Amino acid sequence: MSENRLGIAKTYKLYVGGAFPRSESGRSYPVNDSKGKFLANAAQASRKDAREAVVAARKAFPKWSGATAYNRGQVLYRVAELMEGRREQFVTEVAASEGVQTRRAQSLVDSAIDRWVWYAGWTDKIATVLGAANPVAGPYFSFTVPEPTGVVAVFAPQESSLLGLVSVVAPVIASGNTAVVVTSKERPLPSITLSEVLATSDVPGGVVNILTGSAVELAPWLASHADVNALDLTGAPTILRAELERAAAGTVKRVLRAPSAEPDWTKQPDISRLRAYLESKTVWHPLGV
Amino acid sequence: MTTWDYAPAPESRDIANLKPSYRMFVDGKFVEGTGEPLKSVNPATEEVLAEVSTASPSDVDTAVKAARRAYDKVWGRMPGAERAKYIFRIARMIAERGRELAVLESLDNGKPIKESRDTDIPTASAHFFYHAGWADKLDYAGYGPSPRPLGVTGQVIPWNFPLLMAAWKIAPALACGNTVVLKPAETTPLTALVLAEIIQQADLPPGVVNIIPGAGGIGAELVNHPQVDKVAFTGSTEVGKLIQGSLAGTGKKLTLELGGKAANIVFDDAPLDQAVEGIVNGIFFNQGHVCCAGSRLLVQESIADELLEKLRTRVSTLRVGDPLDKNTDVGAINSSEQLAKIRELTQAGEDEGAERWTSPCSLPDKGFFFAPTVFSNVSQAMRIAREEIFGPVLSVLTFRTPEEAVAKANNTPYGLSAGIWTEKGSRILYMADRMRAGVVWANTFNRFDPTAPFGGYQESGFGREGGRAGLEAYLDV
Numbered sequence: 001m002s003e004n005r006l007g008i009a010k011t012y013k014l015y016v017g018g019a020f021p022r023s024e025s026g027r028s029y030p031v032n033d034s035k036g037k038f039l040a041n042a043a044q045a046s047r048k049d050a051r052e053a054v055v056a057a058r059k060a061f062p063k064w065s066g067a068t069a070y071n072r073g074q075v076l077y078r079v080a081e082l083m084e085g086r087r088e089q090f091v092t093e094v095a096a097s098e099g100v101q102t103r104r105a106q107s108l109v110d111s112a113i114d115r116w117v118w119y120a121g122w123t124d125k126i127a128t129v130l131g132a133a134n135p136v137a138g139p140y141f142s143f144t145v146p147e148p149t150g151v152v153a154v155f156a157p158q159e160s161s162l163l164g165l166v167s168v169v170a171p172v173i174a175s176g177n178t179a180v181v182v183t184s185k186e187r188p189l190p191s192i193t194l195s196e197v198l199a200t201s202d203v204p205g206g207v208v209n210i211l212t213g214s215a216v217e218l219a220p221w222l223a224s225h226a227d228v229n230a231l232d233l234t235g236a237p238t239i240l241r242a243e244l245e246r247a248a249a250g251t252v253k254r255v256l257r258a259p260s261a262e263p264d265w266t267k268q269p270d271i272s273r274l275r276a277y278l279e280s281k282t283v284w285h286p287l288g289v
Numbered sequence: 290m291t292t293w294d295y296a297p298a299p300e301s302r303d304i305a306n307l308k309p310s311y312r313m314f315v316d317g318k319f320v321e322g323t324g325e326p327l328k329s330v331n332p333a334t335e336e337v338l339a340e341v342s343t344a345s346p347s348d349v350d351t352a353v354k355a356a357r358r359a360y361d362k363v364w365g366r367m368p369g370a371e372r373a374k375y376i377f378r379i380a381r382m383i384a385e386r387g388r389e390l391a392v393l394e395s396l397d398n399g400k401p402i403k404e405s406r407d408t409d410i411p412t413a414s415a416h417f418f419y420h421a422g423w424a425d426k427l428d429y430a431g432y433g434p435s436p437r438p439l440g441v442t443g444q445v446i447p448w449n450f451p452l453l454m455a456a457w458k459i460a461p462a463l464a465c466g467n468t469v470v471l472k473p474a475e476t477t478p479l480t481a482l483v484l485a486e487i488i489q490q491a492d493l494p495p496g497v498v499n500i501i502p503g504a505g506g507i508g509a510e511l512v513n514h515p516q517v518d519k520v521a522f523t524g525s526t527e528v529g530k531l532i533q534g535s536l537a538g539t540g541k542k543l544t545l546e547l548g549g550k551a552a553n554i555v556f557d558d559a560p561l562d563q564a565v566e567g568i569v570n571g572i573f574f575n576q577g578h579v580c581c582a583g584s585r586l587l588v589q590e591s592i593a594d595e596l597l598e599k600l601r602t603r604v605s606t607l608r609v610g611d612p613l614d615k616n617t618d619v620g621a622i623n624s625s626e627q628l629a630k631i632r633e634l635t636q637a638g639e640d641e642g643a644e645r646w647t648s649p650c651s652l653p654d655k656g657f658f659f660a661p662t663v664f665s666n667v668s669q670a671m672r673i674a675r676e677e678i679f680g681p682v683l684s685v686l687t688f689r690t691p692e693e694a695v696a697k698a699n700n701t702p703y704g705l706s707a708g709i710w711t712e713k714g715s716r717i718l719y720m721a722d723r724m725r726a727g728v729v730w731a732n733t734f735n736r737f738d739p740t741a742p743f744g745g746y747q748e749s750g751f752g753r754e755g756g757r758a759g760l761e762a763y764l765d766v
Contacts, residue, residue, distance in 0.1 A: 242538025
């Protein structure tokens with residue numbers, strides 16, 4: 001291998017329905033590293049791309065939510081396996097995107113991989129922990145099971161390009177929801193590499209759809225979209241959040257609010273993000289002979 | 290054949306201890322509100338039952354501040370075991386005054402005495418009893434160690450189950466350590482104010498529970514009050530959306546229990562006589578003023594004619610009339626506004642080409658009554674298949690395959706409840722799994738219990754009431 005060899009630069013595209021389209025708008029925008037050096041062009045998703053992503057997520061929902069919890073757990077674990085294989089690439093991209101030293105980037109990537117493992121283990125425990133047999137006062141058997149709410153629009157953190165992203169996406173899909181994710185605008189590259197991991201793992205197409213571009217532009221459309229069941233405002237522009245919540249009220253969406261400052265993603269999560277996208281279904285049947 | 294004359298068995302209205310006027314309950318005292326007083330009407334006779342003072346915006350502020358003080362100084366820091374004892378007391382006192390409350394509820398709401406006596410009041414007491422036990426066990430509820438309350442809760446409830454809805458709201462709020470300002474519905478404030486009396490007699494510290502009657506504007510005033518930390522609303526989807534919109538950006542925690550258009554699905558192997566009872570219960574219980582009413586009957590095509598015939602025969606025997614008569618099956622529509630809405634939607638059903646059948650029962654001369662009505666040949670696009678009627682009106686649709694039943698059942702923005710009638714166990718579980726609804730009743734309908742979480746998917750709202758899951762709404766988790 002010649003040291004003079006010119007490297008092959010990657011074209012970063014959207015990830016929708018298991019495919020890698022450019023934005024239908026034909027737009028892209030330059031992505032720089034933390035020092036302002038050009039890294040790549042990213043696709044700038046449009047309103048129509050967002051709608052296509054919702055269609056893909058809705059289409060994927062019945063099969064993914066109907067998969068066994070064991071199966072979803074294995075699929076999520078497989079994502080961790082494949083990320084491990086691309087560890088160096090993620091480290092390079094996280095270091096460039098976030099302007100952190102290599103050792104810090106390594107630690108962030110390792111945490112992101114471990115987070116998939118953590119959530120992979122939750123898939124077949126959440127019903128035990130959140131479900132119930134209800135001791136009703138009558139001759140009935142009554143039980144309650146948690147079920148995924150549907151399509152979740154996720155505004156990924158603007159700062160934490162990989163660990164933050166994984167921390168918000170994994171709990172959405174662990175319980176059987178499907179996701180439309182709008183990534184960090186300035187730091188989108190690790191998310192596209194993650195989409196390549198998702199595409200080659202066993203996550204069915206459409207379960208996670210990743211849009212690079214501007215949350216300011218895309219958020220109002222997703223917040224008011226009638227086929228979106230829930231919103232995660234974590235990385236949504238602070239000034240737009242009240243407006244997005246108002247738009248969400250039009251179809252009674254579940255809204256996960258977020259603190260104005262980004263949380264410390266290296267901290268061990270609890271199950272509140274899993275709970276945020278779950279419905280409880282209570283089933284009754286009479287007892288008798 | 291001998292025919293017997295009908296002999297009514299009326300409950301005495303004296304038992305209700307009806308007073309000529311009722312006042313709102315703020316900071317432990319009954320006080321005159323400074324709003325325009327309202328007259329609560331008996332919907333079965335259209336006579337005025339009592340005059341009720343209502344809150345003005347400044348009264349809302351007074352009540353919220355009383356709740357805030359009570360939270361900061363007493364209730365928020367009281368050990369759970371002590372809170373529990375107060376809530377247990379309330380449960381017991383509701384049961385002790387059960388008969389009085391049942392008669393009062395039937396007078397004010399129009400529901401049959403057998404329902405207020407056997408369902409509303411005992412279940413209200415049970416909700417307090419159940420939640421009392423949680424107050425000192427919240428560490429075990431699965432929300433981490435020592436979960437904290439939210440503070441002051443603003444609660445707005447509907448007129449269909451006045452006391453029961455008050456119990457669903459107040460009991461978990463108190464158990465979790467919150468204080469309460471509750472606005473009962475404009476047309477049914479009386480039992481909530483008797484509950485206030487019980488709360489006073491139970492010696493709850495002043496300000497822990499405040500009850501302020503008023504119209505919708507006062508509800509808006511309450512939920513938008515800056516010192517309210519948590520809002521719980523049960524009512525229409527339309528108003529629920531307004532509330533969710535108005536709370537945007539405030540950080541207040543919100544739970545909504547809204548409308549529904551439940552599918553009640555009958556398969557060809559269902560025990561038909563039982564199914565008919567379940568269908569009747571599903572749509573005519575409480576005059577159909579039930580958010581989870583089985584208002585869309587989906588029948589497998591092969592048995593549709595047989596089932597409809599049985600259903601009409603059975604519905605013809607429902608006794609419609611005096612709510613205080615212990616034999617009454619269907620009471621009065623709660624208000625003339627609601628009656629007008631039911632008439633409008635049933636007219637739309639006829640205009641859109643559905644086949645209308647109305648029970649030939651006799652109706653009282655006075656009062657707001659509507660004869661049980663069944664529409665057949667209903668298609669999914671009709672308003673009576675899409676919109677919540679909130680009255681004794683059933684829309685019948687048919688299906689051929691389980692897949693078609695699933696698709697039709699879920700073809701609604703609502704998602705509160707569903708019913709399944711079949712003798713085949715695996716089919717029950719298959720269908721229950723696929724219903725996008727928060728409560729699924731299989732071979733039964735309209736069952737409620739404080740231990741069983743209740744609440745909707747999609748535009749039927751979010752959050753649950755009852756069970757471990759219901760505590761989340763009142764904890765800072």
